[in-house]
Amino acid sequence: MNTKLSNNLTLLFIFIGITALISVFLPDEFLSLRNFASMGRQFPEYGLLALANMLAMTTGGIDLSVVSIASLSGVVSASFLSQYQTVGMPVGTVIVLGILIALAVSVVCGLLNGVIIAYVRVPAIIATLGTQGLFLGVSIIITKGHGIGGFPDAFLFIGNGSVLGMPTQFIIFVVIALLAGLLLTRTPQGFSMLMYGSSPQVARFSGIANEMVLIKTYLLTGLLSGVASLIIISGVNSIRPGYGAEYLLLSVLIAILGGTDPVGGFGTVLGLTLAIFVMQALQSGLNILGFSPFFKKFMWGLLLLLVMVFHYYRRMLAQRRAIRKSAAQNAPPGSKEAAGGQPA
């Protein structure tokens, strides 16, 4: 537990370090309100996908279909929303229906993933690899490869508006992250997910309905992707299948950087959020410092490797300390016994 907790500390220090470093170089631009507002606009869409992958990873799975689900629900919802002038309904109704459609499509996609993983027992990485192509394929067929755009103005509020000076999507992300945190730490579902992730057999023998836990997990990852799709289509006022393909690896990377154990059994929303902040600060910082966007790829890789190597050394140190401690504890009684035994 101790090492897991300190992962968050490490990330916090990295975040502060990056922020401080860039602020020293270019205080006016990086520390400006505008920069923070634009950061708050950028990260929620991939942050939600990373959150989805974190949840999948706590059960020892992974969801490679998050971007495709976002693509599909975005496309279906967009084809409805873009017809707002011709469907003959009040704009408000169209928007509510559009949002519900996106969420419904994403839940159906998640359900399909869940059934394949839980009942057919295909490993999550393969199942979602397949559905990734399937969902993207359907969205390409629907649009014939073109983009769909032109939504009601009020709908664009999700991706462009702000509440109390904060970007709308930032608030959406914070609320959802809080809910996900509560789910993971305070509900039977969250407990079962972590339990299943540490050991499916133990979970089964403890009377947990593994299949339902998995199905709910992938329903959730689907739903999160659906919310991300709404933010995406509202932010750019259009959708094109294949948008955000690079988010897939980014979401996995952030989940792992956030201390989630990809084998299952551990993951925290706080760690994930810190990892998102680190990534976003790094990206914006490098941008402001005038580095090319390519350099951030390099830095992502480097950061992930360094954090993992750092964890390795800390784990080794902790182990060595534990061994020394147990040796120190075991030795005295042993020697006493030997000393007491000889005279008798």
Add this chain to the structure above:
Amino acid sequence: MRTLLRRNEFYLFLVIVVFSLAITIVNPAFFTIENMFDLMRSSAGMAILAVGFFVVLLSGGIDISFPAVACVAQYITVNAIIALGIDNIWLAFAIASAIGIAFGAANAFFISYFRIPTLIVTLATMNLFHGAMLEFVGTKAINAGQLPSAFKSFGLADVLSLQRADGSTYGLSVFFLVLVGVVLVTWVILRYTVLGRVIYAMGGNLEAVKRSGFNIRRTQFFIYCYAGLLASIMGVIYVSLIRFSSSSVIIDSELLHVIAAVILGGASIMGGSGTLTGTLLGVVMISILEKNLVLLGLSNFVQQFFVGLIIVLGVSITHIQKQIRNRRSLTLVRE
């Protein structure tokens, strides 16, 4: 016969045959030698990547850095050849191989010394390598005019030439030889050497291999360097095929297709089981889906959908079979 029926490869082969027949009925142009040769030329690179991915998967690891390795290897190689002015395909292979092996060694270093899960290491290095190249080498595309002629003539070289009715010729690409070489070497290593058996055993039970006294670290270095080498060979083939080199080819297109091919071929994602035959059949299946749906009169838009559908159905059927088998063996035990 019974063992044949139980094998995943057999069913995959049947599916391919049925599928090919269906395409041939709709469009006789599919089942011609010329189209087969074309299919061979365009999918040899993917097959080589699949073999490398398969070896890593067998050992219980997963290496998703291969598209980045192939991309970086081809781009640096082409640039180096232009800079050196020595227009020789062997030199190109030598440079690319060195890059591929070096990247593989970097993967193996982090995997074996720091015991970081393979997925995480290769996820990190793929970004690291590709990002570093984009930043420090450049992003300028090299078109067919600037591409050294060694690549172009290698891409056009045939080992076997046939004549069409109108007198023009077509042939079996030299890529076929490269692929056969790769498959043979891999097959011999996996089947007839201690190294190969250790790779299988590592995927089955790593702890058991450790306790038996095998050098895990050295084997890991071999596995990841070999995968890197194969990826870099694919990079050179790819450039020769499309006669164009840029800093972003291969990256997006190949990763998921190669994984899909290997998994369809019956290799276990947990490692320890799978065959080279299955992997190659998986590549054939995916290549046909990818490149020949057009012959069925279907538009390119449905291609993605069908690839996804085949993977979902393929792995689902395999796993349902496995469950049924498990249930049967359980009841036998009870009796």
